[in-house]
Amino acid sequence: MATIGAPEISVVTTLYHSAPYIREFYARSLAQVRQLGVSYEFVFVNDGSPDNALEVALELQRQDPNVVVVDLSRNFGHHKAIWRGLSVCRGERVFLIDCDLEEPPELLTEFAAKFSEVNCDVVYGVQARRKGGMRERLFGSIFYRLFNYLADIEVPANWTIARLMSRRYVDALNQYQEESLFLGGVMSAVGFVQVPITVVKLHKGTTTYTLRRKLSAVLTAVTSFSDKPLRLVFYSGLIISIASFGFAIWFAALKLIFGTPVSGFTALAVSIWFIGGLVILFLGVIGIYISKIFTQAKNRPLTIVREIYRA
Structure with missing residues (x-):
């Protein structure tokens, strides 16, 4: 709920290796706010x-x-850091965008026009074609297909941070207190009417998301919104058990009925390695979920604020 005297629009962004872009981002965003003729606030979160x-x-x-x-x-x-900014801002509508200028601040007026035209709570950007090279686009395509197959909710492929949100939507979003926070999943899980707009996101050629961080993000996203990996572990174990029982009966029949000796040390060794590997893999999957429970149960704050500077 917006507080008394709250601005009509809050522009929320995060700062990380952002010094070269901040002034231009502020100037261009401020021009858009003034074009709309609304009261405003900027919330910069230094991460x-x-x-x-x-x-x-x-x-x-x-x-x-x-x-x-x-x-x-x-x-x-x-x-x-985004979640912290959304919890601090007070605007009746909230414009969330990265300040690195890959997403142009001029999207604000386009989003605002769509917001007024359609009865919705969120107008968000999606890329018609994911930015970056072939490897990045391939990774993104696989990620969204895998996530939407495993999860109980659907996240739009190639969604962007840039979005204009209603106050009630932001208040609902702030109720989520998940240590393993996948913002795209949470934003979809909140619900309400959300309208996409195709945007062009620039590519600066560098990214802070290494392969290790991307794989970590995949694990966080999937295990935060799906228990299908655990069910796959169960069904795999069930299938292996049934198959093993069937082979045991078959070998017993060969020996007792047909007198055929059962041999094959190599096959036995391979089977042991195969089953052993599956057991370790399955324990790893279960361990990831237990780790998430352990982390969430500690109920530590998502962020710690050193200081808030405001007039």
């Missing part, structure tokens, strides 16, 4: 940026009393 992004944001905050800077105690990750 432990190693450059001077905090100093640049604080300089803007001293110049514009409508700028709020949230300084986190360390780097907590992109999605958690």
Whole structure:
């Protein structure tokens, strides 16, 4: 629920290696806000940026009393920093966007026009064609197909952070307190009427998401919204048990009825290695879910705020 005297629009973004873009992002976003003729606030969340992004944001905050800077105690990750920004902002509508200018701030007026035209709570961007090289596009395609197959909800392929949201949607989103936070899944799970708009996302040629971080994101996303891997473990174990029982009866029949000796040390060794590998794999899958339960049960805060700078 928006507070009394809340701005009509909150522009929320996160800072990580963002110092070169902040001033241009602010100027272009402010031009869009003024074009809409609404009251506003900017919420910059410093996610432990190693450059001077905090100093640049604080300089803007001293110049514009409508700028709020949230300084986190360390780097907590992109999605958690976004969640913190959404919990701090007060606007009746919230424009969420990365400040690296890959998503143009001019999307605000386009999203606002669609928001007014359609009775909805969210207008969000999707890429017609995923940015980056062949490997990145292939990885993204496989990820969304795998996630939407395994999960109980559907996440739009190639969704972008950029979106305009109603206050009630943001309030609902803030009720989620998940340690393993996959924002795309949570944003879809909240529900409400969400309308996509095709956007073009620029590619700067560099990314902070390494292969290791991408694989970690896949595990987080799938295990946060699906128990199908656990069910696959059960059914695989059931099939292997039935097959093993059938082979045992077959070999017994060969020996007792037909007198055929059963031999094959190589086949036995391969079977042992195969079954052993499956057992370790299945224990690993179960262990991931237990680890998530353990982490969530500790109920630690998603982020720690060092200080909030506001007028």
